[in-house]
Amino acid sequence: MFLAAGTVSDVPGVQLRKAELRAQILARRSARPADQRTAAGRLIRDAVLAAPQVQMAGTVAAYYSIGTEPDTRGLVFALWKRGSYVLLPVLRPDGDLDWASYEGPDSLVPGPRGLLQPGEPPRGVDAVARADAVLVPALAVDPAGRRLGRGGGSYDRALARIGPLVPLIALIYDDELVEQVPAEDHDVPVRATARPRAGITVLAPGGRPPRDPPILGGNLSPQTP
Numbered sequence: 001m002f003l004a005a006g007t008v009s010d011v012p013g014v015q016l017r018k019a020e021l022r023a024q025i026l027a028r029r030s031a032r033p034a035d036q037r038t039a040a041g042r043l044i045r046d047a048v049l050a051a052p053q054v055q056m057a058g059t060v061a062a063y064y065s066i067g068t069e070p071d072t073r074g075l076v077f078a079l080w081k082r083g084s085y086v087l088l089p090v091l092r093p094d095g096d097l098d099w100a101s102y103e104g105p106d107s108l109v110p111g112p113r114g115l116l117q118p119g120e121p122p123r124g125v126d127a128v129a130r131a132d133a134v135l136v137p138a139l140a141v142d143p144a145g146r147r148l149g150r151g152g153g154s155y156d157r158a159l160a161r162i163g164p165l166v167p168l169i170a171l172i173y174d175d176e177l178v179e180q181v182p183a184e185d186h187d188v189p190v191r192a193t194a195r196p197r198a199g200i201t202v203l204a205p206g207g208r209p210p211r212d213p214p215i216l217g218g219n220l221s222p223q224t225p
Helices: 008-030 034-050 075-082 124-132 156-161
Strands: 060-061 085-091 097-101 108-110 116-118 131-139 168-172 176-180 192-195 199-203 219-222
Touching: 008 097, 034 075, 034 168, 060 124, 075 085, 085 116, 085 131, 097 116, 097 124, 097 131, 097 156, 124 156, 131 156
Parallel strands: 060 085, 060 131, 131 168, 168 192
Antiparallel strands: 085 097, 108 116, 176 219, 192 199
């Protein structure tokens, strides 16, 4: 008998499959040359800037990339330059995310875990709920919108505060839209992905596919846009 992902008795298995998938993707990202990451960031930037739901957004909650993530620095700067009010996360000691305004590259200060975050006054954990579009980091996403993060739970807490009509767009590499991502009850689905070659891919309405098959493990087979 297969158990649906997120049932209490299946949680340890889901966490193990998440860890395995996370390790695979992080290893693959580490092997990606720096020039490919930079090029991917530019293509994602252009796709996000051209998306109508972002063009119409007065306030955009984004994030400043680190390490092998698709580069978002140019995207954050471009959003700010064209007049969007850009919020970036500020990691709190309890692992939750506060938010503060981005006022250009010089407004950033070193934060925990190698992060760069705004030096402006924090706006509170609920500030993200007032964003018109939210750009989300992810390691993988599936067609139901299930998102694999780094395992800290910070973004799941933040995304739970956001209304059902706000675009939640995960920024990933092209091969990171996979067949299935293991999920738990607290995992909040995203509503679209932005990828370098594929651009914006809108996912299943409400973050769920027509039927919810059992999660058998993380499959790295990429999905077509």
